[in-house]
Amino acid sequence: MFKRTLSKEKRIKKDAKVLKKFIKVYCKKNHLKNGVKEYKEGYCEDCYDLLHYALKRNEKCPLDPKPQCKHCTIHCYKPEYRAKIKEVMKFSGIYFLKRGRLDWVFHYFF
Numbered sequence: 001m002f003k004r005t006l007s008k009e010k011r012i013k014k015d016a017k018v019l020k021k022f023i024k025v026y027c028k029k030n031h032l033k034n035g036v037k038e039y040k041e042g043y044c045e046d047c048y049d050l051l052h053y054a055l056k057r058n059e060k061c062p063l064d065p066k067p068q069c070k071h072c073t074i075h076c077y078k079p080e081y082r083a084k085i086k087e088v089m090k091f092s093g094i095y096f097l098k099r100g101r102l103d104w105v106f107h108y109f110f
């Protein structure tokens with residue numbers, strides 16, 4: 001059986017937590033480490049922008065329960081953000097997979 005479906009509010013919070021972790025790790029290893037200046041809260045300006053875009057899309061997702069984004073029929077991300085978030089998910093997905101956080105990775109992998 002599947003787990004009981006989370007309430008929408010809980011789902012948004014949980015996804016937000018995962019998004020923040022994924023983008024933060026990606027930024028730290030790919031941008032901040034290579035001399036990109038930190039903008040806010042441990043993100044460079046681009047990643048901070050991407051995070052807030054992703055959080056907004058996450059909140060506004062009209063599907064309930066929200067499918068994994070790769071199975072979604074709407075594809076609400078603008079192409080440039082979609083390309084960026086895919087890159088983040090790929091990088092951080094592998095990072096967290098190595099650290100045993102399969103639950104995050106399978107939930108969010110694009």
Ligand SMILES: [Zn+2]
Nearest residue numbers: 027031044047
């Ligand atoms: Zn960054």
